[in-house]
Each structure stands twice: as structure tokens, then as C-alpha cells.
Amino acid sequence: MSSHPLVEVFGFPINDFSEEAERHRRKKLCPYHNKVSFCTKDKANEPLGVCTISYEDQRLAITCPVRFRQDWIILEKAADFFFESGLKWTMFQEIRLKDKSGRSAGNIDFVLVAYDANGQVHDFGALEVQAVYISGNIRRPFEYYMANPEAHQDMVWKSGNIRPDYLSSSRKRLIPQVTIKGGILKAWGKKMGIVLHENFYSTLPQLPKVEPEEADIAWFIYGLDFNDQTKRYQLAHRQTVYTSFEPALKKITTPSPGNMEEFIAQLQERLDEKLDNMVG
Template sequence: MCMPRQPMAEVFGFRIDAMTSEADRHLQHRLCPFNNKVPSCTKDKANDPLGVCSIYDGTNITITCPVRFRQDWLIATDAAAFFFPSGTKWTSLTEIRLHDRYGKSAGNIDVVLVSYDEEGKITDFGALEVQAVYISGNIRKPFAEYMSDPANHVNLDWSNKKDYPRADYLSSSRKRLAPQLIYKGGILNAWGRKMAVAVDRGFFETLPTLSQVSKDQADVAWLVYQLQASDDQGRYKLVHSQTVYTQFTSALQRITNADPGSENDFLKLLQRKLDEKQLGRRIPPDTSSLLDAFAQDEVEE
């Protein structure tokens, strides 16, 4: 696969080079085919949605919209296989608010899976969080350019733009995933409930290596997915790549604690800064230079 010259892999659920009637219908009506809360895409702005589902990361594709993970509800069945014994009756509830002890919001849980008995009473539940990848740069500009004339902008060259959009894995983990694990995950773990985290394969591979345990010892399951070409309709299919089982505390510590660099390098930096500061104190300003500067100011006035 050649290195793409523009960042977008999917728009409104279809490859940007898909020129089928179904792809055109989704573009014309701004539709989301991935089980959004409404038929249309609502990403960024409901009245002017940013319909980019995934972008290129080099020659790979990474998912940038959390709703994109809902294709065929594969993430729900994979999470249920971790939460509940085989044969359990369960269903899913989306966007459930979670509060702490003091009634303050810890955020919404993306999907809560609940198991229930013959009378419809809840017997167990688990939380499924979805983490898409943040984008650095500006994705709306090439999106708007493409949408102005999709047929003629398939080969849009955006490669020389200084704000070319790229996958920002570091911000995705530090600014989004880590806080979710700390706040929402901390409450769920205190309750003794299991948690599953659905992530893109490219994103997962940038995380620190996590200590794995067996499925029956785990309280967190990392559900890792990737996109693969699926049919002649110009669509990609969400495919389960692997499941990694971990314990909550060890995984949280591994993700939130940075790998330390060299202390000697930091000391050298401190010494250089101190030397520069002391050198500036020892060398007084050049009086003649200051007089020349004042004289120049008078001339300019």
C-alpha cells in the first residue's frame, strides 16, 4: 500500500474512494452506519458533523471515532464473554452516568452490560469503555475539501499542509484513557465489578507493556480491534485482534507512571541552566552598548 497523501480513511462509514450508491446516500444525508444514538452522525457538531471515522497512520488505519467501534456490536458480545458465564441472559445500556460517594459525576460509562434472571432482575453488570484515538492537526479542513466534491477529491493531496492531521496516541492515553481508569475505573473496581476497554490495535501497541493474567484472575479485559477490507461496497470491517487480561491496579500504575529517563541527563540540564544564570550575574551589562541604544531611541523619536 502506498503512503496516502491525505489523512482520511473513512467518511460516514465508507472508504473515501467508495463511489457506490450506498456510499453516496450516507454522504448526502450524513448518516452513521455504526449504531449511533440517532441515524445521522453527530460527531463534533450535530448540524455540521465531522464524519471522519478513521484516519491513516502511515499505511495503517486507526479509529478516531468511538461510535465506529459499535459496528455489529462486536464489542458488546466480546465484553459479555468476559463479564458473564456462557449462556447468561444480558443486554446493554449506553451512556450511563456514574457518581462518586459525594454525588459528583465521575463521567458517563460508554456501555453497561447487565445480566438478568427470568423475572428481569439484574444479577450482575460490567462496564465497557471505548477509547478512540485523538487527532493532532486539523482534520476538518481536508474533510470539508473532500465533501465539497467527493468524486473529484478522492486523490486529494494534503501532504504539504503544516497542520496535517495525525494520530495522537500520547494524548489519547494520558488525557483521556488514564483519567477514565482513575475515576470511573476506580469506582467500579471498588465495587468489585469487571471492566472492558475497547481500543484500536495501533493505539494499544503504543501503551506500556501490561502484566497479563489469566481470564479468571482478571478484572480488566483489553479488547483490541483493527479494520480490514471487507466487501466491494467500499467498507471496512471491525475485526477482533486480541484480548489482553490484566488486573486493574497493575494496569493503572503501568499506564499512568512514566518510564523514567536518565537522572544524569536531568542533572546536566540543571547544571547548564544554573551555569547560565550565574554567568549572567557575573557579566554586567555593557554600559557603552546601553548608551548607544538610548541614543538610537532618541534619533528614532
């Protein structure tokens, strides 16, 4: 069992001391097709180069959206959903989406564009990549590790409860993405894909599924498999879940109610305290 939360730093397992891994740590490089060759997460000058953490009995959480770009398999899966076979396509990153009034609805992570023999747009689809927020200060163990990676790879780090914050990631990012961007794309009759790590997806309510040809949204679920030969983690497609827009949106935005009797008991306790104070 690991005594600290770090799994991958600057694209490599923290116990990988190959020349390539050490070069990436030394120069703060990103091997997963970032916009530039360097890691730019959190701060450009002092990037937080943590790609993946572990929590709760070695479960993994991908904490950087760029980590999903390994080998670009996320684009291939999305294109299979968006377009009929045989079409030529390309992709663009960070395309601004606007609502009817011209206000920004945010940037789409990837827009895949199919084009014809004359170079004209034939079709397009939008792909959003959802990593997870971290609860707790991950920068402290990261900086301690980076001060001497070989000596600190087996560090014991007990300060703070560092873990993925799936609830905030869903409420603050995933749900707004589906609601706002997905709503515009649905009105246009265009498809949307959402990339998630398997442990993030497992925290969502069970989504009502439809056949691929009936779907507005495809949820592309990925995991990380450790390769014993390369001694590195490989992004692997686990499953694709196909849904319609409205049922999926309703499912992820409708909370499961707790026990009302417990809530009433809490109110009664507060009421008893207040009445006792008034009598006193």
C-alpha cells in the same frame, strides 16, 4: 502512499462512490449505530464525519468511538467476559456513575446487564470505548474533500501535521477512566472492559496479564481489515488482554524515566547562561 490523512468518511472509504456511500455523505449519516441516524461528531449541524485517518506509512487510527459499534461485536466479546454462558443480557448506553459523596464519576459508555427469568438484574459489567484524539486540523481536509469527493479523493494535503495524539488520549481520557470508573467498579466487585484500536494499544506499556477468571479488566483490541469484495473496512477482534485492576493501573500511570544525565546537562547549560549574564 496516501497524500492526505482521510481514510473513512461517514462510514465509507473515501474512494467508495456506491449509491450507499454517496447517500451517507450527502445526508451526513452514520452507519455504525449512533444514537441517531446522523453523524453528530463535533457539531450536530456540521458534523466532522471522519471515522478513520492514516498516518506514518498508512497506519490506521480510529478517531470516532462510534466506529467501534460495527456489527456490535464489541458487546458480544464483553458479555463473554462479564457473564457465565447461558445468561440473558441487554445493554444500556451512557449510564451515570456516582462516587460515595454523590458526585458524578462520569457516564459509562455501555453497561451490559444480565437478568433472570423474572426480569431482575442478576449481574452487570461496564464497557468503555476509547478512540483517539487528533493532533492537527482534520476539519480542513475533510471539508475540502466533501466539497467534491470524486474530484478530491486523491488530493495532496501537506498543510499541518495531522496525526493521532495517543499521549493526550491516554493521559486525559484513558487513565482517568481506569482510575475513577475502574476504581468504583473494583470496589463493587464488578468487571470492566476497555475497547481500543490496536495501534492505540501498542503505545501503552506492556500490561501484566492474568488468567481470564482472575481478571478485573479486559482490554479488547480491534483492528480494521479491508474487505476486497465489499471494498470496505471491517472491524476485527485482534486479541483480549486480561489484567487485574491495581497492577494495570500502576503500569499505565507510572512513567518510564528518561536519562537523568541529559536533564542535568540541560540544567548546566541554563546555569552557564545565567552565570555568564550575571558576570556581563
